[in-house]
Amino acid sequence: MDIAGRLRAKMADANLNETQLGKKSGVPQPTINRILSGESASPRMPTIAKLAKALRVSPEWLMYGNGDDAFDSNVEATIGPTRYYEYPEISWVQAGVACEAMDLFNVGDFEDVHPSDAWAGPNGFWLKVRGPSMTSSNGMSFSEGMIILVAPGSDVESGQYVVAKLIDTNEATFKQFIWDSGRAYLKPLNYSFPTVEMDDTWSIVGRVVDAKWPRSVL
Template sequence: MQRDSTIGTAIRKRRQALGWSLQRLVEASHIEMSTGHLATLETKDMAPSVYVAEALAKGLGTTLDVLLREARDPTAFEAPSEHAQRVPILPWEQAAKWAVDPDPRRLPPGSSWVMPPDTPPGKVFGLKVRDESMQAPSGISFPAGYTIFVDPGRKALANDFIVGHLGDPAAPVFKKLTLDGSAYWLRSLNPQFPMQQVGDTFEVIGVVVGLRAAFDKGGVL
């Protein structure tokens, strides 16, 4: 980025509009940066690298192009919503209810809102993988601690990864939906976990459409 860029002003304006601290923006951007360095970028004649600028833009729920436009023309600024382009990480027991009625007021205090891999449509939400049942020995795998993104509006097909329940909406499961003849089964990717045939009480909550893993000093967030 050019040294005469005033993108720091746009970053600071959006951060303050969200009511965020410097630390909150660093955490939302998933980058290695001190709050002091971020404060310098916001207030001094110092342009961040493209990588840092894009990460900060994503953390703010916008794009680098928007920040650059707002830096060039402050009148183009539109106050952001904290949850714009973000989806909530739900408690598992709330997944079925959210799929029907996505009401943020029901979320526990301090719930996380994160950026999915793609712009989320409608009621998309995130869940933290709870166990090792979907951790495969090889190939596609969903280790415990990773975040899956679930789309309740997408129709589930054979071989989709789905979140559903077996009759109790407050006890959802995460499995691969497989078809054997005319019968549907729920299959874990970990061979140590048994398959389970789908019964009349089974209901799909949503189809898994994305996966994210964040690392902090070698650990999964």
């Protein structure tokens, strides 16, 4: 059994779905989904430690299958030092002009400040997910109220998640970027919403490099 199988089995034992485990552990639901799907076969040890604690299993067993799955509350996993970065949470209106006006922001402009171990560049920022367009009933999902970390100016590949904006109005949106047959599209994860073809009226603000529930709802 691989890490995905061990994680899935313990989630079933605890009667937890991805979203519930994310809230209980503090690990973003998209990260849990990547582990379960096999996309992330070697997650970071801090992530494993959080999941193991939430599921009351040994981190070593969950990660490697070593020993038994017994949980020892008197033993803390040695996960090594982790470097964290802090980025401001800004509004969607600010996101639309982020590339041009980021140097004008001051502390009073921020909604909040959140940490991440993902590097989003010197001008990275968080946004709170609005609406259900990126909520899926299966697989990857970003529920309303989650926060996403945007790395402005990052290179984007097909299948990655981005914040894009309409150039004329600076109205920003969060979607999956798809490149197909020489054309670019902004695809929602909720099939009730339409996929939009990107033309010269759109531009990419940045790539999403992290997602999680804010501390207030964990």
